[in-house]
Amino acid sequence: MSQKYMKVERIEHGTVIDHILPSMAFDVLRVLNLSSDKTMSILVNSHSKKGGKKDILKFEGVELSAEEANLVALVSPHATINIIVGGKVVRKFNAEAPEVVRGILTCSNPNCISNQNEPITTEFRLGLDEGHRYVCTYCERDIIDVAKRIDI
Amino acid sequence: MRHVISVHDLSVEEIINVLDRAEGMLDIARGQAVNDCLKGKVLGSIFFEPSTRTRLSFETAMHRLGGGVIGFAGTEATSVVKGETLADTIRMVSGYADAVVLRHPREGAAKLATEFSAKPIINAGDGAGQHPTQTLLDLFTIRQEMGRLEGLNISLVGDLRYGRTVHSLAFALSKFGNTINLVSPEGLEMPGEVVEHLQDSGQFGTACHSPEAVIDSTDILYVTRIQKERFPDPVEYKKVAGKYRIDPELVSRGPDNMIVMHPLPRINEILPEVDAMPQAKYFEQAFNGVPVRMALLSMVIGGD
Numbered sequence: 001m002s003q004k005y006m007k008v009e010r011i012e013h014g015t016v017i018d019h020i021l022p023s024m025a026f027d028v029l030r031v032l033n034l035s036s037d038k039t040m041s042i043l044v045n046s047h048s049k050k051g052g053k054k055d056i057l058k059f060e061g062v063e064l065s066a067e068e069a070n071l072v073a074l075v076s077p078h079a080t081i082n083i084i085v086g087g088k089v090v091r092k093f094n095a096e097a098p099e100v101v102r103g104i105l106t107c108s109n110p111n112c113i114s115n116q117n118e119p120i121t122t123e124f125r126l127g128l129d130e131g132h133r134y135v136c137t138y139c140e141r142d143i144i145d146v147a148k149r150i151d152i
Numbered sequence: 153m154r155h156v157i158s159v160h161d162l163s164v165e166e167i168i169n170v171l172d173r174a175e176g177m178l179d180i181a182r183g184q185a186v187n188d189c190l191k192g193k194v195l196g197s198i199f200f201e202p203s204t205r206t207r208l209s210f211e212t213a214m215h216r217l218g219g220g221v222i223g224f225a226g227t228e229a230t231s232v233v234k235g236e237t238l239a240d241t242i243r244m245v246s247g248y249a250d251a252v253v254l255r256h257p258r259e260g261a262a263k264l265a266t267e268f269s270a271k272p273i274i275n276a277g278d279g280a281g282q283h284p285t286q287t288l289l290d291l292f293t294i295r296q297e298m299g300r301l302e303g304l305n306i307s308l309v310g311d312l313r314y315g316r317t318v319h320s321l322a323f324a325l326s327k328f329g330n331t332i333n334l335v336s337p338e339g340l341e342m343p344g345e346v347v348e349h350l351q352d353s354g355q356f357g358t359a360c361h362s363p364e365a366v367i368d369s370t371d372i373l374y375v376t377r378i379q380k381e382r383f384p385d386p387v388e389y390k391k392v393a394g395k396y397r398i399d400p401e402l403v404s405r406g407p408d409n410m411i412v413m414h415p416l417p418r419i420n421e422i423l424p425e426v427d428a429m430p431q432a433k434y435f436e437q438a439f440n441g442v443p444v445r446m447a448l449l450s451m452v453i454g455g456d
Contacts, residue, residue: 107260109259111257111258111259111279111280112258112259112260113238113256113258113259113260113261113263113264113278114260114264116237116238116258117237118237118238118239118264119237119239120239120264120267136260137260137263138259138260138263138264139259139260139279139281140158140160140259140260140281140282141259142345
């Protein structure tokens with residue numbers, strides 16, 4: 001019996017986001033909010049050579065900007081971004097958590113004025129410590145569970 | 153100085169500047185001298201939530217400096233009940249007035265107001281968030297009574313979890329170098345970020361569940377209300393509230409120069425018998441809201 005086995009194909013031109021925290025690929029997709037009719041591959045809980053598991057996203061024909069790539073760090077701080085041209089990695093960099101995030105997230109404090117019907121855009125600033133926490137500009141509270149606060 | 157939103161925004165120099173100016177205005181606040189530096193100016197006083205001391209002391213401060221006040225206390229007779237946004241209310245009031253004092257039940261409301269106001273906004277309390285003018289009058293009282301703002305042993309007592317006053321005060325005191333003790337019932341402890349800040353700045357004293365444990369070394373006993381609604385079980389509330397009742401016996405066990413402060417309103421956490429003791433400073437503290445707010449108004453409206 002022939003074994004039919006389909007692996008995710010390598011891409012010729014586009015972006016691979018590697019080392020996404022396991023099961024976070026769909027949150028990364030939400031935060032990127034890409035509108036593309038090109039092929040997209042999603043690997044969830046794939047085995048990592050470094051041990052453990054990871055998710056991988058591949059976008060054919062889409063080259064992420066640094067700004068877009070950094071949004072990935074909101075939900076998966078140690079992801080790596082690979083830009084592929086002609087089947088080869090031409091650029092590789094780590095997603096860096098953005099200093100300021102406008103829109104995209106909602107405050108986890110239900111009593112924050114930004115959760116009311118006011119004509120404002122939410123804004124969060126990266127905390128000064130290494131805890132990868134975001135602080136609401138309005139209520140000054142830390143946002144709890146950033147991935148759950150994506151609102152696009 | 154433009155907006156006054158959060159104690160975090162104020163430098164030590166700015167705080168001292170306000171306190172010095174307030175000290176120079178004590179006679180005017182008491183009605184013993186006259187000053188009309190804000191004559192012809194209008195303060196917008198918009199209170200979406202109940203307030204006694206804050207609202208009245210702001211209005212008194214404005215009147216004492218020769219200015220006028222417009223505004224509302226409660227939203228029943230305003231367009232807010234028709235669904236008007238805070239942004240639109242602020243746009244409108246800031247068109248009428250030279251500065252706007254805002255109290256609002258939502259955290260971050262004052263910050264939002266700054267984005268829609270062409271005039272200075274003064275935060276008079278936003279939800280469980282900031283109440284910077286209360287902090288300034290607390291600091292004014294401490295300096296007035298103790299002669300300094302540093303090297304003091306301050307015990308914050310009561311509901312440290314939800315009380316906005318104690319959060320702001322802890323941050324402000326840490327700008328000067330003090331030892332801060334945290335005394336609260338279980339479940340109403342100071343939020344982690346405030347404790348961490350005190351620890352990181354080397355100003356954390358001790359955290360405990362009984363005022364008796366810290367009274368011997370306390371220079372300032374800062375008492376806050378324990379709110380009944382925080383307890384699902386009324387029996388548990390009574391038990392806890394009883395443990396945090398400040399009585400003359402406890403007060404007399406503190407150092408000779410210890411003072412007792414409270415942002416008010418108090419319910420029964422300080423017994424009325426304490427009022428007559430020389431340590432009780434909470435009514436002076438409430439009065440100090442007038443000179444401190446006069447100082448702020450003269451700076452934000454007077455522009456100097």
